[in-house]
Amino acid sequence: MSAMRRSVSEAFWAMCAADSMSMPVHWYYDINDIRRDFGGWISGFNSPPERHPSSILTLSNTAGSGRTNWSSGAKRANVVGSVILHDKLELWNSSSGSIHYHRGLQAGDNTLNILCSLRVARTLVSRGFVDVSQPDARAAVLSDYVHFLTTPGSHKDTYAESFHRSFFADWQESKPTSPHEVLKFAEERSGMKTSSPFPDCQLDAIGCLPMILPFILLSASANEERAVSAAVEFVKLTHPHPNVPEYVTIYSRALHAVLGGASVREQAEQALRRLDAWDACQSFSRKAAKFSVSSEERLKVHQSAVNYLGMACYNKGALSSLFYLAHEFHDDPKGGILANTNCGGENCNRGAALGALLGAGGAHTGKCIPQEWKDDLRDAQEFIPDILKDIV
Template sequence: MSAVRRSVSEAFWAMCAADSLSMPVHWYYNIQDISRDFGGWISGFNAPADRHPSSILTLSNTAGSGRSAWSTGAKRADVVGSVILHNKLDLWRSSNGSVHYHQGLQAGDNTLNILCSLRAARTIVSGRFADVSQPEVRAAVLSDYVRFLTTPGSHADTYAESFHRSFFADWQDGRPTSPSEVLKFAEKRSKQLLSSRFPDSQLDAIGCLPMILPFVLLSASANEDEAVSAAVEFVKLTHPHPKVPEYVTIYSRALHAVLGGASVRQQAEFALKRLEAWDACQSYSRKAARFPPSSEERLQVHQNAVSHLGLACYNRGALSSLFYLAYEFHDDPKGGILTNTNCGGENCNRGSALGALLGAGAAHRGAAIPQEWKDELRDAQELLPDILKEM
C-alpha cells in the first residue's frame, strides 16, 4: 500500500473513532459532567447515559433549522418524524428535558453525520469517478443522502442537526429523488440561500466538515485546487452560508497537504494564523508545556483553551479549537482524539475532522490509531473495509 493510501485509510478510521468516542458526551458544556457521568475522563467507547445534562433537544425545531421559538411566519410541516427520523418525534417532544441527542446508539456506533460521510465515500468509490470535483459526483452523493435519510429504520440516531432539517424542509415540497433532480433542487436552493440578506447562522457550523471529508480524502492523489473545489462545491449544497466556503477551504487545504506528507503541526499553525487565533493558542501551548504529558493539569489547560477558543458549533471558534488540538497532538493521534472528547462541547464534528488530520499524519510516520479502536467501531467495520478496498 502506498504512503498516500495508508494516510487516507488511517484518516477514515480516526475520523470514525473520534466521533464515536465523543458521541456519549456530545454537547456536554459543563465538562465536569463528563467525569461525573462516566466515572472519570473518557478513555474508551461508551453508550450514552440515560440522561444528558445539557440537552436542549426538546427546544429544537422539528420543522427546520434552529430552535422552535425562532420560527417565524407560517407554520411549516414537521420533517422530524415524517420525512426523516421516522420513529424519533416523541423524543424531540418529550416532557423529559434531558433526552440525549444520540439516544439509541451503542458503544462504538457513529453519529448520523459520520454515517452520511461514510455513505458519501462509498458512493464516490463505487462510482469510480475520474474527478471527484465534478457535478455528477455531487448528484450521486446527494441522491444517496436523500434515500438514506428518508428511509425508515436506516439508522438508530435520534438527532439530526439544523442543516439536515433545513434541507429536508425545502426538499419535501417537490421530493426529488433521482441524481439529476436532487442536484438541480440543491443548486437552486443554494443559489437562493447564498444570496439571502439574512443567512441562516445555524449553517455556519463545524457540522459542515464530516460530509466533505470523503471529497478531500478521495482526492488525495489529485492536485490541491481540485480537492478543495470538490469540498467547497459540495458544501455549498448542504451548508449554503456565505462564510462556509472560506472555512472549508482552510480545513481542506490543511488536510490535503497532510495526506501528501506535510507536517500536521505546520499546517495547524498556518490555519490558526488565518483564523487569527495563533497568539491565543501559543499562550495555552506554553501553559500546557509546564505539565507532564497525559497529566490532569495538562488536560485542564487544553479544556480551558477549547472553552476560550470555541466550544460550540460555530465555525471560526470550532476550527480554532480543532487546529489548536492538532498543533498540540500532531504526533499523538490517540491523545489528541481523547483530549478532544474530554473537552466536551461540539466534540463529535470537531473530533471527526481533527481525527482525519491526525490519522493522516500518523500514517506517514508509520503509526496508526489503535487496532482495538478499529475493532470496536461497529459502523466503520461494516462500511470502511469495502470503501478502502475499492478506492
C-alpha cells in the same frame, strides 16, 4: 499499501474513532459532567447515558433549522417524524428536558453525520468517479443522501442537526430523488439561501465538515485546487451560508497537504494564523508544556483553551479549537482524540475532522490509532474495508 493510501485509510478510521469516542458526551458544555457521568475522563468507547445533563433536544425545531421558538411566519410541516427520523418525533416532543441527542446508539457506533460521510465515500468509490469535483459526483451523493435520510429505520441516531432539517424542510415541497433532480434542487436552493440578506447562522457550523471529508480524502492524489474545489462545491449544497466556503477551504487545504506528507504541526499553525487564533494558542501551548503529557493538569489547559477558542458549533471558534488540538497532538492521534472528547462541547464534528487530520498525519509517522479501537467501531467496520478495496 502506498503511503498515500495508508494515510487515507488511517484518516477514515480516526475520523470514525473520534466521533464515536465523543458521542456519549456530545454537547457536554460543563466538562465536570463528563467526569461525573462516567466516573472519570473518557478513555474508551461508551454508550450514551439515558440522561443528558444539558440537552435542549426538546427545544429544537422539528420543522427546520434552529430552535422551535425562532421560527416565524407560516407554520411549516414537521420533517422530524415524517420525512426523516421517522420513529423519533416522540423523543423530540418529550416532556423530559434531558433526552440524550444520540439515544439509541451504543459504544462504538457513529453519529448520523459520520454515517452520512461514510455513505458519501462509498458512493464515490462504488460509482468509480475519477474526479470527485465533477457535478455528477455531487449528484450521486445527494441522491443517496436523500434515500438514506428518508428511508425509515436506516439508522439508529435520534438527532439530526439543523442543516439536515433545513434541507428536507425545503426538499419536501417537490421531493426530488434522481441524481439530476436532487442536484438541480440543491443548486437552486443554495443560490437563494446564500444570497439572502439574512443567512441561517445555524449553517455556519462545524457540522459542515464530515460530509466533505471523503471529497478531500478521495482527492489525495489530485492537485490541491481540484481537491479543495470538490469539497467547497459540495458544501455549498448542504450548508448554503456565505461564510462556509472560506472555512472549508482552510480545513481542506490543511488535510490535503497532510495526506501528501506535510507536517500536521505546520499546517495547524498556518490555519490558526488564518483564523487569527495563533497568538492565543501559543499562550495555551506554553502553559500546557509545563505539565507532563498524560497529566490531568495538562488536560485542564487544553480544556481551558477550547473553552476560550470555541466549544460551540460555530465555525470560527470550532476550527480554532480543532487546529489548536491538532497542533498540540500532531504526533499523537490517540491522545488528540481523547483530549478532544474530554474538552466537551461540539466534540463530535470537531473530533471527526480532527481525527481525519491526525490519522492522515499519523500514517506517515507510524503513529496510528490502536487496532482495538478499529475492532470496536461497528459502523466503520461495515464501511471502511469496502471503501478501501475500491481505492486504487
